[in-house]
Amino acid sequence: MARRHKWLPDYSHLWDVMPEDALTRAIRARTYGHGRRDFPAVANAALLRIFAGRECLTVADLLAAAAAMQGPRGWSPSFAADYVGNLIGWGRELGIVEESSDGERSWRLIERSPVYEVIGGRCVRVRGLPDAEQVVMNRKLASLHRRRATIARAAADKVRRRVGGLLDRLSVVHWDAGIPAEWLVFLGDQPAGMQVKEARGFILAAHDDWEPAVTKRWLAEVEATVTAAERDAVVRREAAEAAAAAARLAEDADAFEGL
Incomplete structure (x- = not known):
C-alpha cells in the first residue's frame, strides 16, 4: 500500500527576508491558503481580530500586529509578517478588504461582520446574499453562534x-x-x-x-x-x-x- 504523506507548506520564500518585505510580498502573492477549502472563513475571522474595530491599517500597523503575534505563537518576525500579509491579500481577493488610495498606503476593512463561515463542515458565504436567502442564513447563524458561545x-x-x-x-x-x-x-x-x-x-x-x-x-x-x-x-x-x-x-x- 502506498504511504500517504502529509503536505507541509514551503517557507523557503522567507529566507533572509526582512519583515516588511515579507508582508508586502504576501499581500501581493497570497503565499498560502489556496489548497484549503475553509481558508476564506479562516482568513475572514483572523482579519476581524487584526483590525479589532479599527477602520484602516497602515504597513506600520500591520507589522505591529505581526509583532504582537510572535511571542505567544513562537513565530519569527518574517513569518508573522508573512502571515498577516497573506491575510490582507486574501481579504482583497474575497472583497473583505480594500487598499486605500489616500496618502499613506493602508487597507480598509469593508465588512465588519463575518462574510464567510464554516457551517456543517463547509465554508459558505453568510453575508451579501439575496434577501430571501439572507433571512434563512441569519436564522442559521443565530442558532450556530449560540451553540458556539456555549461551547x-x-x-x-x-x-x-x-x-x-x-x-x-x-x-x-x-x-x-x-x-x-x-x-x-x-x-x-x-x-x-x-x-x-x-x-x-x-x-x-x-x-x-x-x-x-x-x-x-x-x-x-x-x-x-x-x-x-x-x-x-x-x-x-x-x-x-x-x-x-x-x-x-x-x-x-x-x-x-x-x-
Missing part, C-alpha cells in the same frame, strides 16, 4: 479550572512568586511586577478570547513554571534537611569530644 464558555471554564489548580500548586511551594517574564508574553505588560497571587483574577480570565493554539501554549508555559518551582522546592527541602543532619552530627561530635 466556548465550557472550554474557557475548563482551562480556568486547570490554570487555577496550577496556581494553587505554585502557592504551596512559592506563595509570594512574582509573575515570570515568560508569562508576560501571553498576558501583556499590565501585570508586570505583580505577584501571582495579586494577579490571580487577571490570570484566570486572560485566555477567554484567545485562539486554541495560543491557549495550549499558555497552559504548557504555566505547567512548566509550576513543575520547575515544585522541583526547586524539593531541592531546597533536601538541602535544608541535609544541612540540618550535618549540624546535628557536628553537635554530636562536639558532645562526644567533651566527654
Whole structure:
C-alpha cells in the first residue's frame, strides 16, 4: 500500500527576508491558503481580530500586529509578517478588504461582520446574499453562534479550572512568586511586577478570547513554571534537611569530644 504523506507548506520564500518585505510580498502573492477549502472563513475571522474595530491599517500597523503575534505563537518576525500579509491579500481577493488610495498606503476593512463561515463542515458565504436567502442564513447563524458561545464558555471554564489548580500548586511551594517574564508574553505588560497571587483574577480570565493554539501554549508555559518551582522546592527541602543532619552530627561530635 502506498504511504500517504502529509503536505507541509514551503517557507523557503522567507529566507533572509526582512519583515516588511515579507508582508508586502504576501499581500501581493497570497503565499498560502489556496489548497484549503475553509481558508476564506479562516482568513475572514483572523482579519476581524487584526483590525479589532479599527477602520484602516497602515504597513506600520500591520507589522505591529505581526509583532504582537510572535511571542505567544513562537513565530519569527518574517513569518508573522508573512502571515498577516497573506491575510490582507486574501481579504482583497474575497472583497473583505480594500487598499486605500489616500496618502499613506493602508487597507480598509469593508465588512465588519463575518462574510464567510464554516457551517456543517463547509465554508459558505453568510453575508451579501439575496434577501430571501439572507433571512434563512441569519436564522442559521443565530442558532450556530449560540451553540458556539456555549461551547466556548465550557472550554474557557475548563482551562480556568486547570490554570487555577496550577496556581494553587505554585502557592504551596512559592506563595509570594512574582509573575515570570515568560508569562508576560501571553498576558501583556499590565501585570508586570505583580505577584501571582495579586494577579490571580487577571490570570484566570486572560485566555477567554484567545485562539486554541495560543491557549495550549499558555497552559504548557504555566505547567512548566509550576513543575520547575515544585522541583526547586524539593531541592531546597533536601538541602535544608541535609544541612540540618550535618549540624546535628557536628553537635554530636562536639558532645562526644567533651566527654
